[in-house]
Amino acid sequence: MKTQWIDELSQRVPLSRQPQDLQTYGRDWTRVYVPRPSAVVFPRHADEVCEVLSFCSEHGIAVVPSGGRTGLSAGAVAAEGELVLSLERLRHLGEVDPFGLTLTVGSGITNHETHVHAEHLGLTWPVDLASKGSCQVGGNLATNAGGIRVLRYGHARHWVTGLQVALMNGTLLNLGNAVQKDNVGPDLRQLMIGSEGILGVITQATLRLTLLPTDRQVLFLAVDGMETGLELLRHARIQGRFQLQAFEFMGRNCLEAVMKVGGVPSPFGGGELPPAAVLIEVEGRLDGDLDRWLEDVLNQKLVRDGLVAKSSGDMSRLWAYRDNITESLGRLGLMHKNDISVEVGRLAEFVHVLEKEVAPAFPGELYLFGHLGDGNLHVNVMKPSATDPEEFWDGCHVADMQLYELLHKVGGSVSAEHGIGLLKKSALRFSRGTAEVAAMRAVKKALDPQGLLNPGKVFDLG
């Protein structure tokens, strides 16, 4: 009797109850929750998404929208018997509009596919993530993805002109299209972006494209730590006569993890690894500007050792040290993750206090890496092999509160780019006030009065 609705829904939309599918589609990249969805549906177009949602509204069934499932805050986890609504079959890939530089895609298109599609015209959708091969446009927008080029282009929300969104009651909203200037009242499109699937389900997006930089240079520099990394950034911003595309930081243990898991040598040759490294990408024809800058920072002893990529193969090889951090850490052990940000110029001071006052409270070694250029640091904690997982998670949550207090003090954010999902709900109050959360709840209640869409994510309805 309990599963009668599943049989009924399966008559209308492709649906799976295979144990393997339930496992795969019921989770994201977090490994904290046990996936327990009741079923997974695979609508083939927006009308079927609406049909599923209106069916679920009628039967009181909770729904978890699901993209590439690369999220790190458990925003797409179905651990309470929800129905997973996979958007992966919404794979419409339109033509690039050469006048307005836009591209309309279904939400199941991967981030990387948008890049490949626009590349032959010398264009790109500049949202670029380490998980680009798997993450999907719908998820990128539902979470307002950040990534490695935020210091140049900002978050995903800046690169959208139109959005199609299905509401829980089965209504399909067309929020803008390829029209560039459209200033008519409150912007529901921007409200949906970053709402983590609790307000509506993104089925299609019209993306803004930009020129793919014609020339780029990649540098991998060994530094003494965050302080010199930051000094290098200041130097690059002011003295460097070039446009930064990315400015990434990694601590020595992150570099070691990538080398160990990938079986790759140190980028800096033999000898001891430096305490930290930064990966810098710059764009444009540089006519010696970069060489002069590098010479200058070497003379000033801001850099211990440096590599400049000589070919696109070199660039990919150097980028791999950065792109492979998350996966490598995940393979070495169980990680507790934090994704925080502070004003860029205060990052070194923040890390100093973090290491001195908060790090000892965490029940494992800290692995720091992230997007130095925009003030976003990923604070990862590795579970020691002898520690029981439950004890480890509990210890991390206690230490997290100290981290969040510190962030609150300096006006930082408890979630720079990963979102709140299920995992960071207890952190929300450190970055958003009571009145603001109450306003969010009111919006949620207006659009999803039964609280069926991605329930329990971001905040509880109370």
Ligand code: MLT
């Ligand atoms: C990254 O910067 O690689 C991602 O945000 C993933 C992560 O934090 O592990």
Ligand code: ZN
């Ligand atoms: Zn990141």
